[in-house]
Amino acid sequence: MSHEMIAIVMFSSMMLMLFTGQRVFGAIGAVGAIAAVTLWGTGGSDIPFSSAMKLMKWYPLLTLPMFIFMGYVLSESKIADDLYKMFHVWMGPINGGLAIGTIGLMVLVSAMNGLSVAGMAIGATIALPELLKRGYDKRMVTGVIQAGSSLGILVPPSVVLVLYAMIARQPVGQLWLAGVIPGLMMATMFIIYIAVRCKINPSLGPVLPPEERTVSTAEKLRLLRAGLLPLVIFAAMMVPFVNGWTSLVESSAIGAMTAFAAAVLKGRMTKAVFETSVRQTLAISCMFMWIILAALGFGAVFDGLGAVRAIDNLFTQQLGLEPWMILVLMQLSFLLMGTFLDDTAMLVIVAPLYVPLVQALGFDLVWYGVLYTITTQIAYMTPPFGYNLFLMRAMAPKEITLRDIYGSILPFVMIMVLALTLIMLFPQIALWLPEYVYGK
Amino acid sequence: APAIAQSKITWRLQTYAGPALAEHVVKPAIDAFNKVAGDEMEIELYFADQLVPTGELFRAMQKGTIDAVQSDDDSMASPTEVTVFGGYFPFASRYSLDVPVLFNQYGLNEIWDEEYSKVGVKHLSAGSWDPCHFATKDPINSLEDLKGKRVFTFPTAGRFLTQFGVVPVTLPWEDIEVAVQTGELDGIAWSGITEDYTVGWADVTNYFLTNNISGAWAGSFFANMDRYQELPDHLKELLKLAMDSSHYYRQWWYWGGEAALRVNGPKMQLTTIPDEEWATVENAALKFWDEIAAESETKAKVVNIFKQYNADMVKAGRPYRYG
């Protein structure tokens, strides 16, 4: 079989297997393993397992269970309730204020955890019911929560950027910093969008009834203190890391323990919360790790059978495209693949193919990491398949239909595409902060 | 034509170097080999950890998952008696030419061949790379400064350095640059300054210690025994030529590069531990040699060769040894 043929056969069998609905890791792993046994030649059967040893040595993956645990502690213990109340009172008098407050909430939550899952959980369980109760437009607010939770992996800490860093061999610290301004920029764009739409059509986001928002100034200020907690957790994790006192993985452990301690001190760490956090951390970590394991095996086989070179060759030699066109094509292909591939799978399968190409084309890999992250976030939100879509469906109240969810994301996706374009045209949006801090 | 394409021999060779370094230390030779071998054979080059992780590399080659490997014995953890001598055995050699001399004229080739044959692997050809220096975030001006430094280094060199308070850390080669930045490492004792610049380590560290713990890396090309035996003689010969050309490229590339970057390199500041103080380390190495020699007969044999060689060099005087 030619290299091109192998690439096509392996890729399409994987797609087919995924469509059957078998567990993603099983689908990817099986195609890789069967190809290894049948096509590799001597000793091919050892490749899937040797990926497990490779994965063991990927030390930044240790941050994964830490950030997952942190996210569950934050969402399960309802620490975020106080934050929500803060925004509720402060933003209530404005049309669409609660939705704007939700974006603010998401920014704070994303500074405390590395995945979009926690943001989604907090948004769907705390913010969404409240928003619906106040008569907010259900389509708009569903979109707010999905879009807001995508900030989770753009604002540091971010697990996706850690994984990307491993694949692209780029410094995690710089990648995290590169995500800050684009993250805040996107949050601002969401807020502007909500404000403008609610200004034009106030019924989308009614003002809170006065009796709910007439709170004494002292009380209002007291509520502001809730906002300190995320800052404390963020600082406990990031200050030692940025100063080089602790390593990345150590910092993630400190973050997990700080969140845990905060929940205990606030009296929110009940037996049930503890049980759910610990159990779900195992469940989600296992999901991620098995997918990464399977994808690493698939990747090594794909690579060793010459399929990677075939793709490389196609892009750079045969099509003879300009670097910018290749870059745009890659982004488009992510969006396409994001409609049927799981997020982690996409990261571990596709990124290793693209990253060397991006580098060869002369683009900055830190900058590309930010583009990549935003693109995958868009991909997770766009139907028919998307991680955020599924989570939303699982977590949203009954009155929100799948149709609502699909319909809700369109304007936000457009905003994200706009943000993406801006960052592509002006790389300094992403690169200014890391260059400033690390004095590159 | 398909008929020819089907009988074409294809090897997968994984080097322990990442793409940036491989561009110099192995790729030119492989490209040349493939060009000459034409339709008869192709060696596909893979980089550090690309197909199998370094820890599994030896077994993968022994089994035939990978056909050939470029690595030092030490970081690949070969299950042989000579493994500790690969990479940087402390102070075993002073110049990069010492390594081929030791292998070709002092009998190491035969010992290596015997040891690797026992475990089903063909030891093809040993070559030399650069000296082993510290590249660190904070300056090292005395042995005291080494204490508590978490440093990426070779296993055996690491074992030796622990007595000076160094904390050796082993991570995948490709992750080192990031690990320095994520605070997993304080520095690197893995290479000379050429490699620091080539692979990007000079961008994440600030200081280069001019004292070295070995003058030359020793590593080899290896192949799965069966795959090697299957090669026709003329391809075996071509392989040898390609490997020799790779060794030769590295001799001048590193020798010139080390000097040029020390003198003109803008990214790292040089520091030096005074000779009298560094003598402690050199003397400790001699003790370390004896400890290793006591471990087995083969190891004692190799250590004796090192001793003999170094004694000869001292006797020979300039330019082999000054002072």
Add this chain to the structure above:
Amino acid sequence: MNLARRFVKIVDTINYRIGRVVMYGIFVMVGVLLWSSISKTFFLPSLWTLEVAQFCMVAYYILGGPYSIQMGSNVRMDLFYGEWSDRRKAQIDCITVFFLITYLGIMLYGAWDSTAYSLQYNERSPTAWRPYLWPIKVTMCIGIFLMLLQAISELIKDIFKIKGVAL
């Protein structure tokens, strides 16, 4: 039938119990990493922390894998799957689970091969701490084997579901 029922019961129980213990491994990892930063700040950095944390991580997700299957947390692409009836899902799973079983079988073969090598040559990690590698590899063999049993258990449960027989 009864044999199949017993198999499911035993496998599910063992994997459930192991999973319930392993899930607390998160605190072991936290402990090791915190000790790593404490020892680094106040004493000499430890040689062993990173590797121990890595071993824990591997044990955590490999031994916890079967329990995660029981919890249904392994994501599926449910573009079509999500629309199907439970019976239909069980039918398709009955077929596709053989791919999962094949994958786990090949993994197990590789794991065993690697473990045998480890034992034969007394393989040690090429680090200054030099731990023996067989304990973690044996752990991985066990975990993958249990994962395989869990996959078979899922298959049996699906067959029962299709036949409309209670477990």
